[in-house]
Amino acid sequence: MEQTQARSNIYALLSRILLQELDDEILNMILNDQAVRELFPSLKEWKVLETEDNKTLLDEHLNVDFANISLLHLVPYETFYTREDQMIETGGANPVTTMYHEFDYLVDFGKARAISADHIGIELEFMHYLIEAEIAAENAGDKEAVEHLQFAQKTFLNKHLLAWAPMYLINVKYEARTPIYYDAAEMALEFILADNEYLSSSKAA
Numbered sequence: 391m392e393q394t395q396a397r398s399n400i401y402a403l404l405s406r407i408l409l410q411e412l413d414d415e416i417l418n419m420i421l422n423d424q425a426v427r428e429l430f431p432s433l434k435e436w437k438v439l440e441t442e443d444n445k446t447l448l449d450e451h452l453n454v455d456f457a458n459i460s461l462l463h464l465v466p467y468e469t470f471y472t473r474e475d476q477m478i479e480t481g482g483a484n485p486v487t488t489m490y491h492e493f494d495y496l497v498d499f500g501k502a503r504a505i506s507a508d509h510i511g512i513e514l515e516f517m518h519y520l521i522e523a524e525i526a527a528e529n530a531g532d533k534e535a536v537e538h539l540q541f542a543q544k545t546f547l548n549k550h551l552l553a554w555a556p557m558y559l560i561n562v563k564y565e566a567r568t569p570i571y572y573d574a575a576e577m578a579l580e581f582i583l584a585d586n587e588y589l590s591s592s593k594a595a
């Protein structure tokens with residue numbers, strides 16, 4: 391159960407970082423929570439931290455970088471990578487909507503900096519949602535539901551995230567100008583690959 395909760399927490403963190411601009415709360419958590427900060431090793435070399443306050447870090451560095459990797463130069467949507475015409479599918483024909491509907495997952499576009507349900511941050515949030523449902527099923531002693539939710543996680547990873555997110559995350563590593571986004575991309579890339587191995591092993595059974 392501890393490992394399952396840790397997986398859920400990492401998906402939630404990655405989703406938050408990649409879905410919308412950082413704010414003071416999330417920045418403080420990254421900088422001041424030792425366990426979280428260890429996930430961002432490049433921060434040790436970022437000299438800007440020694441001279442700038444949080445507002446300057448956000449306004450002049452981090453949120454500029456977010457715009458660069460999410461809105462201006464890179465495209466964080468599955469259908470851009472998987473459709474031959476590289477068009478983003480914003481309607482009900484988007485390939486992720488079937489699984490979202492099956493598990494009653496609703497995208498909050500009011501919070502997300504996204505125009506479509508297949509944004510990488512939303513797909514990572516959906517994995518978090520499935521794992522939280524698995525934890526609830528485990529606590530309720532519903533083994534059948536646990537197995538169904540684990541299968542759903544593996545299916546979604548293979549059918550969706552792993553089919554395109556590595557390409558986007560590699561591009562983010564090249565384009566990122568701040569260590570938080572560089573490290574987040576590297577962490578996400580390594581984590582979804584490792585999580586697929588975990589779900590494919592007997593450990594998740």
